[in-house]
Amino acid sequence: MSSIIQLLPDHVANQIAAGEVVQRPASVVKELLENAVDAKATDIKLIIKDAGKALVQVIDNGLGMSVTDARLCFERHATSKIRHAEDLFSLHTKGFRGEALASIAAIAHVEMKTKQDQEELGVHIIIEGSKFVSQEVAVLPKGTSFAVKNLFFNIPARRNFLKSDTVEYRHVVDEFQRVALAHPKIHFTFYHNGSEMFNLPPATxxxxxxxxxxxxxxxxxxxxxxxxxxxxxxxxxxxxxxxxxxxxxxxxxxxxxxxxxxxxxxxxxxxxxxxxxxxxxxxxxxxxxxxxxxxxxxxxxxxxxxxxxxxxxxxxxxxxxxxxxxxxFNVAPVLDFDRDSNLDTPYHYKDLQGATPTIQVDGNFNPFSDDKPNKHFSNYKKPESTANWESLYVGLKQDADDIAHITFENEEMTSSLFNDEEIEHSVHKTYQIHKKYIVSSIKSGMVIVDQQRAHQRVLYEQFLVNMTVHQASSQQLLFPLNLFFSSSEMELIQDLQVSLKNTGFVFEENNTDHIVISGIPVNVTESEVSLVLEQLLGDLQDGIPESSFSQSDTIAKSMAKSLAVKTGTHLTEKEQENLVNGLFACKDPNVSPFYKPTFITMRVEDLDKKFAL
CATH class of the missing domain: 3.30.230.10 (Ribosomal Protein S5; domain 2)
Structure with a gap:
């Protein structure tokens, strides 16, 4: 019987290994940046095009490699970091497995230029899908330049799994920031499609x-x-x-x-x-x-x-x-058992000096005189005579009788305005249970509504209509809001700005680190603006949908989740009725925007069966 186990060819083994090492362009960025750090570089440039799908290039001024090392670095399990198994537990560097460059070269076009400081000439190597295309001597500056082009060119299925450029760019930025934060003494620059995105000089x-x-x-x-x-x-x-x-x-x-x-x-x-x-x-x-x-x-x-x-x-x-x-920094509460808080000086009086009291004496004051006291020394006011106090109550009985007569007339008028049927309708139509569910009677029994999910559905459809029909109304703020965000969050807000305007936000100006908002949607309070935008940015951390409808859908869901009434909130009878009526006026009242049921119904027959047990 012939054997069925066989060794994989190197190019197949490298492609399998690439599945672990290279998941997206950000994986290539991470490996190349860490190699540059390990090479003791003090200046590292990252250049990408089309979010890294077309090009990922890292240029450093590190130690560089000899001709032999430049060729060996693309072999599997070739590394300069490990000699013995014990070395795995004394690592001070980043890359050590020796699979990264071999895996990258198996699924992309790689061009490497490197030169050591003591050498006069460097080496220029081109590899396409694990195949060495050329190796030449070249005049190069000290350091190494890795250019990885057309990622996954020979594995179309893997390339199809990549997300949009916006998503992939976010992942590249995340990897760049992690390496840059870990090594603040190194100068990093980052370019995307020819534009400088980050320039980070050496710092603390x-x-x-x-x-x-x-x-x-x-x-x-x-x-x-x-x-x-x-x-x-x-x-x-x-x-x-x-x-x-x-x-x-x-x-x-x-x-x-x-x-x-x-x-x-x-x-x-x-x-x-x-x-x-x-x-x-x-x-x-x-x-x-x-x-x-x-x-x-x-x-x-x-x-x-x-x-x-x-x-x-x-x-x-x-x-x-x-x-x-x-x-x-007095952020967390601290216990001090030796301090008496009653003796603390109020903050506003901490640096003030005590005023010296002054004494003024009226030398002409005579307690036995009928003259009024000097107004400069006393606010004394002689009380008015109360000898005729009985006159204050004259006519009071007649006024009370008139008020009673008017009251009885109003009661009669009220009873004539409303008939018995209308009085029945004034009885509660809805009831709130545990500040979570709203119960309302229907012809066949009763309906129990989840107040949070129901409000999410109502808000979701409102926002979606506003963004698609472009008829959102805004409320102008008396004082514009200044909201500060990180550079990556500002990029997301820039991409979302058109959709946010359609929901009712009015942006007065945009800067590199903050935005100025002069108008907000009518159902958003001023204190909720920052929370809504933070929630939205958090929901979109994994990327912004490319199509405008998907983008609007994501924004509507996020804002509905932020603004919906929460479980544990007390609702008045009017608010309960408005919520129930708003829910059943929706196009799809059965589920929330996140596909959870918004209500359940119980028939009278079901209740009868419960009591029949």
Missing amino acids: LRQRIVTIFSGKTNEKLIPVQEETEIVAIQGFVSKPEFAKKNRGEQFFFVNDRFIKSGYLHHAVMAAYDGILKDGAQPSYFLNLSVPPNTIDINIHPTKTEIKFDDEQALYAILRASIKHGLGQ
Whole structure:
């Protein structure tokens, strides 16, 4: 019987490996940027076209490679970082598996130029789908330039799975920001389709954060610093009042490598316990330095997850250090048992000097004299005579009889205006149960409405009609609102601006880090504007739909979710009736915008069966 197991050809094995390493253009950006950092570069340029689908190029001034190394780096499992298995637990660099460049070269056109400082000439290599096309000697500056073109050109199925340019660009920006935040001492520049998107000169971590996210970032940062035998923590967290609905600005770095850790995130949230609103997420930029032999970074293909030796101790230290940082800046409540709060000086009087009291004496005052006191020294007023107090009640009985007569006449008039049938209709038509459900009687029994889902459906259809028919009405603000956002969020708002105008928003001006809003939709209050936009940006973090209808649908759903009446809100009888009537006036009242049922019905027969048991 012939054998059925055979070795895969190298180009097939590389394409399979590429499935783990290269998922989208952002994966190529991550690998190339980390290679440039490992090469000790001080200036790194990232150039992309069409969100990285057409071109991803990284140019650095690092160490460069020799001719032999330039050829070997595209072989599988070729790396300069590891010699023995024990080296896996003493890594200080990023790339170490030796599969990234081989995987990238298997699914794209790669052009590499590299030269070492001590060499006079460099090498220029072109590879297409794992095949070496050419290798030439060239005059080049010190460093390396990697150009990856036509990603997934030989795997059309994988290319079809890529999202729109807007989505892929967002992922590229995320990877760029992670590397740039981890290495603030390196100069990074980022170009997209010929336009400069970021120019980040060498700076401190705080300056790098402010440069990337702009807006009011500097005002919201609280430093966190702690050093122990287990871990050294350095970075910043945000003040509670700047917390957002989404988790966009949350970064953990371990030994200058970006990671994701739900366990460490829980430690941060525990430090904020009691000082955050429900559902709010703080921003944090925390770099943890731990001994390399106490972590295992080889448990995930993308190396974004790490296994720690002593997670419990790390959790406790991180939580305590953040609490300490918040306490230092009087953000978190601090107990001081030696202080008597009753003796505290009010804030407005803290820096004021006590005024010297003055005494004035009226030398002419005679207590036995009938003359009035000097008005400069007293506000004394002689009381009026009350000898004729009985005159105050003259005619009072007659007035009371007149008022009673008028009251009886009004009651008779009221009873004649409304007949018995109309009085029946004044009885409650709806009832609210547990501030969550609205019960209303119908001919066959009763209907039970979920107030939150029902209001979501009503608002969703209203916003959708406004955006498609372009007849939204706005309410002008007396004082325009200035709302600050990060650079990436400002790009999203720019893309959404036409749709937002159709919902009723009026934008007075747009700047690089903030927008000015002078008008808002009629069913949005001024205090809700920032919450609505934050919720919308959070819902669109994974990308904006390309078609205008899909974009309008997404915005309508997000705004309906933000503005709908929440479970636990008391509604008056009129509000209950309006909500029920509005729901059944919708085109599709049966489900919410998120395809959850909005109401259920119970027939009288069903109730009879319950009582028949």
